[in-house]
Amino acid sequence: MKKQIFAVLSSAAIISSLLAGCGGNSSQSGASSSASSSASASSEGSKQIKEFTAFFDRQGSELNQDNEIQQIIAEKIGAKCKETWLTGQTAEEAVGMYIASGEYPDFMNWTPQLQEAGALVAIDEYLDKYPNIKNFWSESQWNSLRQADGHIYSIPQFGKINIKAMDTQQNGEAFWIQTRVLKWANYPKVESLDQLFDLLEKYYAANPTMPDGSSVIPFEILAYDWYYFCLENPPQFLDGYPNNGRCIVDPKTYLVSDYNITPTAKRYFKKLNEEYKKGIIDPEFMTMNHDQFLEKIASGRVLCMVEQHWDFATAEDSIKSQKLEGCTYVPLGITIEPGMKEMYYVSGESATLSGGLSITKSCKDVEGALKFVNDLLDPEIVTLRSWGVEGKDYLVDENGLFYRTDEMRENAVNADYKASHLCSYSYFPNYGGMNPDGKNAATPDTQPSEFFNGLRPEVQECLTAYGAKTYVEMLDNNVIDGKDQPWYPMWSFVGTMTSETPGGLAWTKMEETKKQYLPQVVVANDFEKEWSTYLEAYKKCKPEDFFAEVQEAVYNRIKLVWGKDVRPKS
């Protein structure tokens, strides 16, 4: 009898919990249910914390459940967000899966597919209520974000320069080389592609192995998924152009051109081909995925590569915490001929924006979500996100300047510490340049006093040898004012294209073709033959369709910012 009662009770409990689950989905769920219960909770004195969810289509590391700074922020602003990142799939697949299911996390990175699927919530009507968000970008920058229906659906997170640029680290693309190579050659001047590979060959001949006996990889190329820009886009930099990403834009004539087929592109790939045959390039580069790539970097075996710094920063942190001597990287501004002007490092705020953080229609509490983003831009919270907790992660001197001890610096690159303690909410809007207090830099890495002391001695020695105080000073300093070159960067436009238009379809095919043929060109026995096969396949993709649409977009952006039409009269 007792058993029966127990069985009935337990099954009733299971059923009711199932029903509760269903009910939650249809009528009230997530944030709103916790919000409604907050009234009763707050009467007991403890504040109910709203929990949001976010998915970002990037590689990232998840924070621990009980992350300390996340908790501190949650208590201060009454909300937190569980961030998840790509695991295994590509960005497009992950987003496509969300669209297919029709259920989204509260926050996502804007993509044209999400926009088209009607998955996003327009935020322009709310903006006036949230001054921190509203003032994050200027009126004209907000206007550049308007979609075809006239509404704004995203808040670009990056590129905001508060007060003035303070960059010390080259976050973008460069040829990155380990300091030990430069030191071994007594810090020579390395300007051209030929000089660089010459140096790598000589160093490799003299030092073929690591201290632990594993072999050194003189040059690495990441050719996986969309990260294959490391293989395909250097020709634009080698010719001295900035990272428009998908094309070259002539700043005088506003004409768009294709860097894939320039003589420089051919010379660059021919050089890679020669070096591959000499065994200088990793023979596994074309089969390696992104994780394997980071693993190789973290092992310290890779002497040199083309990469954007943000993408291998975690691997470099691992090199730092393992204390591998001379294995951290400095950027080189390599050009095709020595003595050319290069534009790897560019500062300046873009006048036209695209993409960014979006709120999805699955979010039950849009105003709560916007308040969360708004509160994250609060000066106090900004400091918590970028610097950490005073006394634990940084100290303040008598002038109000932040500084760190060696132990704090080591903590900041330790993966365990980062997961359990630090919480930067990195894909929510971030200030660059200066901290809102106007005294300190936005992040520890950009604090001038803090930055140089925080470097490993080998890097200090290397920078000093080249007369530089920061990574950025290793490169030419370029400023592109968004007002002067409103189209920059064009990759932000290409990111909004879909295969619906002829240009977008051409772009999909061009990418496919480049992914397939460029590795083949690099490993080819007969370079000339493979190169012409590639060019033939490339021409079949109708790149002219793509560049016509990009050209149109350049004119549109110019019109948006300058208010005049610069199209050639025909």
Next chain:
Amino acid sequence: MEAKKTKKQSINIASGAITWKAIKKQKELVLLSIPFVAYVLLFCYVPLLGWIMAFQNYKPGLGFLHSKFIGLDKFKFLFVDNPDFLRVIRNTLAMGVINLVLSFAFAIAFALILNEVVHKAPKKFVQTVSYLPHFLSMIIVCGILQDVLSIDHGIVNEILVKLHVLKEPINFLTYKSLFWWIVGFTNVWKETGWNSIIYIAAITAINPDLYDSAAIDGAGRFRKMWHITLPGIKPTIFILLLINIGNVLNAGFEIQYLLTNGMVQSVSQTIDIYVLKFGISQCDYSLGTAAGIFKSVVSIILIFLANSAAKAAGEERLF
């Protein structure tokens, strides 16, 4: 109950006509089958409504009701405008057939060989060990494979270089000519033990008297294998062959997806990967659905062809 007892009618079911009487007579059976019919309807037939997407320019924001109908444009894109898809079909068929042939040959051969092992203990041991890879997930298998085939001290390269078959290590996964075979033999490694279970079971059902009388007639091991064991499991082989022919186009997704790279993508893409790429990544659900429909239709045709071939040959068949 009362009514049933009194009625005692004999209904001729074999006549094929379904009458109310027959249904009433078997109402318990009908009731019992309802959940299963509902299951099949709900999970196998209702989703087919989604096929409508293939004939629309489907946008998730608009839904089925408001998306524009475009007729057969998506099919035209697949077969006429886009040579890629024909290559994808070729890859799928090639890998499907290689998988089918290899997995049959190896599983049957393995079952025959194992059957010849007289001692029980080693037989059980070998059998158990051979199943184990089946339980590994594909991502682990591919991880192992990448290590084994690695150019950087992978065991296959080491052995081939030591044996002077190769002058220097090569990166196997970048050779188009090897890709299908790597996929095929990986499946053999993973599934042979598992696939052989059913044959081993079928072999044990063969009457041992046959072997004894064959031995009296002077048949050796190979003759017994050829004339008794193989014919004994022939019906099983045919049924499995029929079922698997319908699966030829399911040549796999995970292994090709995990092992592919730019250099072999022209031989590694299968229909499933194509569907994922266009349907999910590019959000062209209509195109993905069209490719999926094509695959289903071809599979059904293959099954019917194989079945009628079996019928003509007078062998076991499905229906």
